[in-house]
Structures are given as C-alpha cells and as structure tokens.
Amino acid sequence: MRGVRLQLSQVRRSFGKLDVLADISLSVRAGEFVSILGPSGAGKSTIFKLLTGGLQADGGDIRFDGKPLADQTRPFAFMPQRDALMPWRRIVDNTTLGLEVQGMAREAARKRVAPLFAEFGLDGFEQHYPAQLSGGMRQRAALLRTVVQNRAMLLLDEPFGALDALTRSGMQRWLEGMWEHHSWTALLITHDVREAVFLSDRIYVLTERPARVLREIIVPLPRPRRDLASPQASAIEADILETLLNPQLDQRT
Numbered sequence: 647m648r649g650v651r652l653q654l655s656q657v658r659r660s661f662g663k664l665d666v667l668a669d670i671s672l673s674v675r676a677g678e679f680v681s682i683l684g685p686s687g688a689g690k691s692t693i694f695k696l697l698t699g700g701l702q703a704d705g706g707d708i709r710f711d712g713k714p715l716a717d718q719t720r721p722f723a724f725m726p727q728r729d730a731l732m733p734w735r736r737i738v739d740n741t742t743l744g745l746e747v748q749g750m751a752r753e754a755a756r757k758r759v760a761p762l763f764a765e766f767g768l769d770g771f772e773q774h775y776p777a778q779l780s781g782g783m784r785q786r787a788a789l790l791r792t793v794v795q796n797r798a799m800l801l802l803d804e805p806f807g808a809l810d811a812l813t814r815s816g817m818q819r820w821l822e823g824m825w826e827h828h829s830w831t832a833l834l835i836t837h838d839v840r841e842a843v844f845l846s847d848r849i850y851v852l853t854e855r856p857a858r859v860l861r862e863i864i865v866p867l868p869r870p871r872r873d874l875a876s877p878q879a880s881a882i883e884a885d886i887l888e889t890l891l892n893p894q895l896d897q898r899t
C-alpha cells in the first residue's frame with residue numbers, strides 16, 4: 647500500500663461557542679484521490695483552512711509525511727470554490743500568479759506555464775481576459791495556476807460548483823484523466839455525491855456540525871470511470887445518499 651501523506655487525527659475547532667469540527671480523522675495516501683462530502687455548513691472549508699494555515703486547530707494532530715504540519719512549509723496547492731481569476735489580468739498572467747507570489751520572475755513563470763496550455767484546453771487563449779472565457783475554461787485556468795506550483799498535494803474546494811451540469815460532467819472527466827496522467831495526490835471538498843463517486847478512490851462522509859467522520863467509503867470502480875450510470879456506481883451513490891439523509895442509522899465508522 648502506498649504511503650500516507652496527509653494524516654488528520656481527532657482534529658477539533660470551534661469559533662467561540664460554535665463547535666464546528668468535533669473529531670476529524672482522515673488520511674490521504676500518495677497518488678490517491680479522496681473526497682470529503684458533507685452537509686452545507688458542516689465545516690468542510692474550515693478543514694482546508696487548517697491545512698493551508700489560515701486557521702489553527704484547537705486540538706488533534708495534523709501530519710504530512712509523518713511530520714507535524716506546523717513544522718514545515720505548507721505542501722498544498724489550493725484551488726478555491728470560485729475560480730478567483732483576476733479580471734484585469736490576461737489568462738497567462740493569471741496562471742503565473744501563484745509562481746510570482748512564490749518569488750519567481752514573470753518571464754520564468756511564463757516559461758513554466760506555457761507548455762501546459764494545450765493540455766488544459768487553453769491553447770490560443772493566453773492573451774484573453776477571464777471574462778472572454780467560458781466557465782469551464784476559467785476553472786481549467788484556475789487549476790493550471792494551482793498545479794503549476796508543483797506542490798505535493800492538491801486541495802480542491804468545490805471546483806465545479808458554479809458550473810452548469812453539462813460543463814461540470816465534462817470537467818469531471820477531464821480532471822480524472824489529468825489526475826491519472828500526472829499522478830496527483832488530491833483532496834476534494836464537494837456537496838455532490840455523484841461527483842465524489844466519479845472521482846474518488848475513497849470518500850469521507852461528515853456529519854452535520856459539529857462535524858465528525860460518519861463513514862469512510864472505498865470506491866472500487868475501475869478507471870477511467872466513463873459510465874456514471876453503471877449499476878455499481880448508482881448503488882454506491884444511493885448508499886451514500888441514504889447515509890446523508892439518515893445519518894442516525896449509520897454509525898459504521
């Protein structure tokens with residue numbers, strides 16, 4: 647079995663009297679695609695803020711490659727819910743932004759991103775502004791900006807939440823292909839059960855706030871997962887929906 651990269655153990659966090667994360671324990675192995683699925687407001691984005699350093703945990707332990715996260719440069723490239731492209735910067739200058747923030751000169755950063763434009767379906771759009779691109783293209787540009795930073799692990803916070811259903815399923819297929827091709831290690835937050843089943847090796851289902859891990863689900867479907875409507879995929883999806891709708895019946899973890 648591949649080595650564990652990210653490990654959260656009994657992580658807790660409150661905001662004043664509001665208990666948000668009660669007990670979050672989860673892991674992500676090298677090259678794995680893992681999703682966190684849970685009700686709105688359960689604290690999913692709070693987990694990412696603990697990882698990226700925007701917030702501190704009140705208790706528990708977060709390790710990356712076996713070492714406390716607090717003792718190391720954060721190994722994550724983070725893609726937020728909205729594409730967060732800067733409307734006044736051309737696409738090429740948006741995709742270099744993360745590298746420039748890390749201190750790379752703009753010309754060197756442009757050289758680094760240039761070969762990726764074709765793979766991300768953005769060839770010929772380097773000089774366009776974000777408003778001139780479709781929603782799917784903007785998300786691919788935001789993902790390009792994220793992955794080019796060459797961090798050990800990707801954190802994706804509802805990356806396709808704002809897209810229409812058709813664009814969204816196209817993006818899911820594309821992302822699965824990219825993930826396989828590049829052997830990324832990825833942790834995805836989503837509300838969308840079908841998206842989680844389509845993309846993930848494993849899924850953690852959270853309870854409502856204060857959040858705990860209610861179930862861990864292994865998705866044994868072969869890849870690439872072209873057939874979302876297969877009986878196996880539908881059965882897993884139905885099982886997870888049942889857990890989300892009737893969490894009290896389900897204390898399997």
Ligand SMILES: Nc1ncnc2c1ncn2[C@@H]1O[C@H](COP(=O)(O)OP(=O)(O)OP(=O)(O)O)[C@@H](O)[C@H]1O
Nearest residue numbers: 661664666684685686687688689690691692693855
């Ligand atoms: N900095 C903060 N100060 C106070 N309360 C906060 C703060 N950040 C988050 N919260 C509260 O914590 C709870 C969980 O928020 P969070 O954004 O993590 O949920 P979520 O599961 O990502 O939600 P959604 O799925 O709707 O995006 C919410 O009730 C929110 O109001």
